[in-house]
Amino acid sequence: MSTKPSIPKGTRDFSPVEVAKRTYIMNTIRSNFQLFGFQPIETPSFENSDTLMGKYGEEGDRLIFKILNSGDYLRKVKDDAFAKADSTALTPQISEKALRYDLTVPFARYVVQHQNDIVFPFKRFQIQPVWRADRPQKGRFREFYQCDADVVGSASLWQEVEFVQLYDAVFTALKLDGVTIKMNNRKILSGIAEVIGASDKLIDFTVALDKLDKIGADGVTKEMLEKGITQEAIDTVSPLFTLSGSFGDQLDTLKNLLASSETGTEGIEELLFINNEITNLGLETATLQLDVTLARGLNYYTGAIFEVAAPEGVKMGSIGGGGRYADLTGIFGLKDMSGVGISFGLDRIYLVLEELNLFPEETTEGVKAFFVNFGNEEAAYAMQAITSLRKNGISSELYPDPVTSNKQMKKQMTYANRRNIPFLILAGKEEMDAGTFTLKNMAEGSQETVTLEQLQEILAK
Numbered sequence: 001m002s003t004k005p006s007i008p009k010g011t012r013d014f015s016p017v018e019v020a021k022r023t024y025i026m027n028t029i030r031s032n033f034q035l036f037g038f039q040p041i042e043t044p045s046f047e048n049s050d051t052l053m054g055k056y057g058e059e060g061d062r063l064i065f066k067i068l069n070s071g072d073y074l075r076k077v078k079d080d081a082f083a084k085a086d087s088t089a090l091t092p093q094i095s096e097k098a099l100r101y102d103l104t105v106p107f108a109r110y111v112v113q114h115q116n117d118i119v120f121p122f123k124r125f126q127i128q129p130v131w132r133a134d135r136p137q138k139g140r141f142r143e144f145y146q147c148d149a150d151v152v153g154s155a156s157l158w159q160e161v162e163f164v165q166l167y168d169a170v171f172t173a174l175k176l177d178g179v180t181i182k183m184n185n186r187k188i189l190s191g192i193a194e195v196i197g198a199s200d201k202l203i204d205f206t207v208a209l210d211k212l213d214k215i216g217a218d219g220v221t222k223e224m225l226e227k228g229i230t231q232e233a234i235d236t237v238s239p240l241f242t243l244s245g246s247f248g249d250q251l252d253t254l255k256n257l258l259a260s261s262e263t264g265t266e267g268i269e270e271l272l273f274i275n276n277e278i279t280n281l282g283l284e285t286a287t288l289q290l291d292v293t294l295a296r297g298l299n300y301y302t303g304a305i306f307e308v309a310a311p312e313g314v315k316m317g318s319i320g321g322g323g324r325y326a327d328l329t330g331i332f333g334l335k336d337m338s339g340v341g342i343s344f345g346l347d348r349i350y351l352v353l354e355e356l357n358l359f360p361e362e363t364t365e366g367v368k369a370f371f372v373n374f375g376n377e378e379a380a381y382a383m384q385a386i387t388s389l390r391k392n393g394i395s396s397e398l399y400p401d402p403v404t405s406n407k408q409m410k411k412q413m414t415y416a417n418r419r420n421i422p423f424l425i426l427a428g429k430e431e432m433d434a435g436t437f438t439l440k441n442m443a444e445g446s447q448e449t450v451t452l453e454q455l456q457e458i459l460a461k
Helices: 016-035 057-062 079-084 087-094 104-113 158-173 186-195 199-209 212-226 231-236 238-242 247-257 262-281 328-332 346-355 376-391 406-418 429-434 452-459
Strands: 046-048 097-099 122-131 143-152 180-185 287-290 304-309 320-325 339-345 369-371 396-398 423-426 437-441 447-450
Touching (some): 158 180, 158 262, 158 304, 180 186, 186 199, 212 238, 262 287, 262 304, 339 346, 369 376, 376 429, 376 452
Antiparallel strands (some): 143 339, 320 339, 423 437, 437 447
8 A cells, every 4th residue: 555655844845936935045145145255165964973973062962863874784783782772872883974963063074174275264155954853843944954154263353243244234135124133242151150150050040041031030040049059149140130221231231240250351342342343334224232141052152142033023033143163173173263153044034034025026936938839830830939038048938738629728728827927928820820929918918919039028028
């Protein structure tokens, strides 16, 4: 008995219209990447497991898709591995490769392998799919594209300034006005933990603080107390619970709070520089905002942290993010190679543009002219015109099967309608004898007799 076909949860098929819309987003991002001087690279869809494992923290490692070794993958497994019933001991023996979890770690591996051929600072971009064994939900998939740009080999804060501009440029080009580029700095978070005497509880502190907008100050306080952070320490950082005002105003509050922390003060100075330069340069449609609760990527971010929120009113997680990493390539043996990078969430951006009806109509335009097939002689005449139209950049096609009845004619008309082809062209015996074509505008319902030159002129508009 045949089985009903299906695809794995968290993956999707894309229709021609959906592919066209996704291509529009990718082309917009790609053109801006190149405008800002980034060069394209590509890396394999799967990496050696030891390249990926241990780079994303315990939760990240759990979400990495492992690939079984080919052939009899159980042959080399030691008997005691089965006896222990411990998957962490068994997995390395049956799986040496894994699907990439993101584009950043493979990029770090690429830099180390090709360091002798790279001109530093190296500005690269990548637009490729990644895979995560996550729980599928709206805006979260197990297979999705990332669009990344990174600069490695420079510690200059001008790179962060350019990335804020790059986010603004892309979302302006997509007509997605009103996005918020949220920023924080790992050094500020470390400084806060230092000031309250909880440096050993940095992760617990930031995880609790990150929930401020969801559970409120009382909820955050309760969670911090449960994690062993003292009430005195919480009282010290309580100004964070009501932090508001402009980017500069919030930095002033933080200056007072972190006056005794060299690390925290350094983080404030870095954000102050970025904010001042962006204020001088200006942004077109985006807003830069300080968000001291932002704590993404703490396993490898060491400086600035970015996250982009969709316009107000759109229920969607972050549509972009990134940050500064002081020594990401160090995990592969290349020390002291500072870098900073950002990512665009293609799939979430798609959902936002769809919800706000921001895709241009021409994005999904396909075939412009459709020729009815009346038989072999007529088809040969039509193909002469089609060949000429295509040489002039006009998308056109001939229906493959000839009209043999009214039913067949209706079938061809239905085909053109369902494909949303704007112009239908009739080329029968009468048109062949006269050297003309009958052009029908499907939207208006009008038709006219034209020469090939006139046909090209009309369709080129």
